[in-house]
Amino acid sequence: MTAGACAPHIVKVVLVVSGSMSPDDSGFFGRLKSRINRGRAWLSGDLPTLFSGAIDDDTLEALETELLLADVGVEATRSLIDAVERSARNGSDGVEALRTTIVELLDPLAQPLAIPTGARPFVILAVGVNGTGKTTTVGKLAHRFAAEGRSVVIAAADTFRAAAVEQLAEWGRRAGATVVSQADRADPAAVVHDALAAAGARHADIVIADTAGRLYTDAGLMDELAKIRRVIARFDPYAPHETLLVIDASQGQNALVQAERFNARLGVTGLAITKLDGTAKGGIVIAIARKLALPIRFVAVGEAIEDFAVFSAREFADALIGERAA
Ligand SMILES: Nc1nc2c(ncn2[C@@H]2O[C@H](COP(=O)(O)OP(=O)(O)OP(=O)(O)O)[C@@H](O)[C@H]2O)c(=O)[nH]1
Numbered sequence: 157m158t159a160g161a162c163a164p165h166i167v168k169v170v171l172v173v174s175g176s177m178s179p180d181d182s183g184f185f186g187r188l189k190s191r192i193n194r195g196r197a198w199l200s201g202d203l204p205t206l207f208s209g210a211i212d213d214d215t216l217e218a219l220e221t222e223l224l225l226a227d228v229g230v231e232a233t234r235s236l237i238d239a240v241e242r243s244a245r246n247g248s249d250g251v252e253a254l255r256t257t258i259v260e261l262l263d264p265l266a267q268p269l270a271i272p273t274g275a276r277p278f279v280i281l282a283v284g285v286n287g288t289g290k291t292t293t294v295g296k297l298a299h300r301f302a303a304e305g306r307s308v309v310i311a312a313a314d315t316f317r318a319a320a321v322e323q324l325a326e327w328g329r330r331a332g333a334t335v336v337s338q339a340d341r342a343d344p345a346a347v348v349h350d351a352l353a354a355a356g357a358r359h360a361d362i363v364i365a366d367t368a369g370r371l372y373t374d375a376g377l378m379d380e381l382a383k384i385r386r387v388i389a390r391f392d393p394y395a396p397h398e399t400l401l402v403i404d405a406s407q408g409q410n411a412l413v414q415a416e417r418f419n420a421r422l423g424v425t426g427l428a429i430t431k432l433d434g435t436a437k438g439g440i441v442i443a444i445a446r447k448l449a450l451p452i453r454f455v456a457v458g459e460a461i462e463d464f465a466v467f468s469a470r471e472f473a474d475a476l477i478g479e480r481a482a
């Protein structure tokens with residue numbers, strides 16, 4: 157690495173906040189519904205037919221197959237089937253039993269990311285395997301926070317991909333956030349260090365660090381994340397305040413394994429679940445909730461700012477199952 161590679165490069169962009177910046181989350185869940193499995197919602201499409209007659213063993217078996225195909229996972233599928241079976245015995249509505257059980261499972265984990273006034277800057281570290289949507293999520297988050305009137309510094313700590321810096325510079329421009337970067341192949345921990353120093357000098361509210369995608373099996377790259385965390389902790393022993401794992405819902409059971417492994421190594425404090433559009437595997441959200449009690453902070457159904465929302469258990473269940481009949 158040349159000496160010049162370590163020189164910090166700070167892109168300062170003027171903050172422009174307009175009223176349209178804050179995404180409408182209720183509209184978002186409408187989009188989620190229309191986009192899951194490209195409009196052929198994995199449950200709502202088939203439920204009316206499935207539950208049109210008496211709920212018998214065949215119905216339950218068909219539902220079980222649907223749930224497993226949607227990557228709900230064996231354990232969560234079992235508890236959902238049990239709930240529907242119980243409701244059938246009581247003569248109540250199977251679809252509503254399914255909805256209630258899904259909401260009961262997800263609701264405790266629908267914990268929005270709270271930014272306390274005490275922690276300044278509040279530090280968010282975005283991690284995950286390659287291509288899950290980390291950089292996009294960091295950009296959307298910066299946009300969201302800026303729209304709320306907070307000052308944001310983005311640390312472009314993916315120094316492997318030159319395009320990541322450009323991607324973030326563009327998001328930074330749109331969000332009115334400061335983007336701190338260094339030359340290609342620079343030490344990501346040094347970029348985060350510079351970003352924290354810049355945030356301190358500017359009294360910024362939030363620092364969001366983007367990191368390169370990595371497999372949890374790559375010990376060297378996982379150590380690199382540990383180093384980034386140590387650098388952050390030198391600024392504030394309680395930071396990072398949020399270790400946000402970004403997972404791609406369309407990867408199904410693989411996403412669950414990623415969550416398990418990253419959590420074991422880093423202590424994940426929140427999840428952003430992306431690419432719920434165009435996947436038949438939206439059930440992975442339920443499997444993750446059942447297996448790992450990790451807060452689900454955000455969900456995404458596309459690349460645009462408005463395709464990003466705070467997770468809501470009720471809205472999610474409605475998107476999967478369809479609205480309650482009037
Ligand atoms: N359909 C869809 N595409 C998304 C979503 N979120 C991100 N993408 C796209 O997925 C691709 C990868 O997104 P990035 O944000 O670059 O992913 P990343 O995790 O930063 O990738 P690496 O840094 O290479 O590990 C891009 O084309 C994004 O536009 C989403 O919710 N839905």
Ligand SMILES: [Mg+2]
Nearest residue numbers: 290291314320
């Ligand atoms: Mg990236």
